[in-house]
Amino acid sequence: MGGSNPVVLVALLTAVSLVITIFKYHDAPEKVPIWWDLHAHPWLWVPRWFGLFFLPVLTFLVPYALYQTVVNSNLESHGHESKSSIFHIVVLPAIFLFIVQTFVLLPAAVDELHNFPARTFVANVALWLLIWLGHNIKHVEPNSVVGIVNPWTSNAAWDSLHQQAGLVFEVAGVLLFILAFFLPIGWPLTVGLIVLWLGPWIVAYALAYSTASTSSEREPLVSA
Structure with missing residues (x-):
């Protein structure tokens, strides 16, 4: 560290x-x-x-x-x-x-x-667990602990994957932060939270799988 x-x-x-x-x-x-x-x-x-x-x-x-x-x-x-x-x-x-x-x-x-205080909670999920997380994973070097770590992530594709995934997290976070103050409390806010929190993870894993499927360099992820 x-x-x-x-x-x-x-x-x-x-x-x-x-x-x-x-x-x-x-x-x-x-x-x-x-x-x-x-x-x-x-x-x-x-x-x-x-x-x-x-x-x-x-x-x-x-x-x-x-x-x-x-x-x-x-x-x-x-x-x-x-x-x-x-x-x-x-x-x-x-x-x-x-x-x-x-x-x-x-x-x-x-x-x-x-x-x-549902709006306060959702706004903080957006700020910290999406925007702040997305910003930081862009700069993490290959390792087997922190980042988008899954069976399809390779060292060769690490940087491009995390740049794209980080941007997805940030965009989802900005959208969720805005919606936290406008969506009605109840099902609309709950669904917005679930979709915009889980969605970036699903997209990140899809990006990792897509990259692995099209890359000729498929060496497994190893700890740096």
Whole structure:
């Protein structure tokens, strides 16, 4: 990772998330919603301690597990831009979960009606899990952990595949971000989220398969 340890940033985000949660803890009722229906109304309730603290725990555990996988994948030969992008991708789950905890889950927990801030959630999916992810995968060098990794991805086709896939993610993210503020909450917003989140992955895998089918260089993907 070029001397930068993403776990430090992950730990900082986790600590801040815990502080904010503790500060808001007594403003929430004994039971808080953890799942909502399509119209953003609370549907499943859990004890306050679990409902408010499970995301801060995941804020650390998810990126830490990803970091351990990356560390064991011998990416030291990557250039600075690739290492920087991998750093951003490793901390991405922590950033996303921190924002969801702070601006989605906690407001819903302390709100009188406990409705889910659906537009805020969808906008953040678009911003981080599509636009930011798409931007960073463009710069990742061949490896077997981070990127569009599947049986059809080869080292020879890696760069062109990730440039195209990254652009697809970014375009889908911009569209979803805009639609997050205009689509009615319910089936329209839910379908828009599913299509524009899963769609880029399906397109990326289709691009990988298409490239492998037409390329004469089909050497398997190996760790850099």
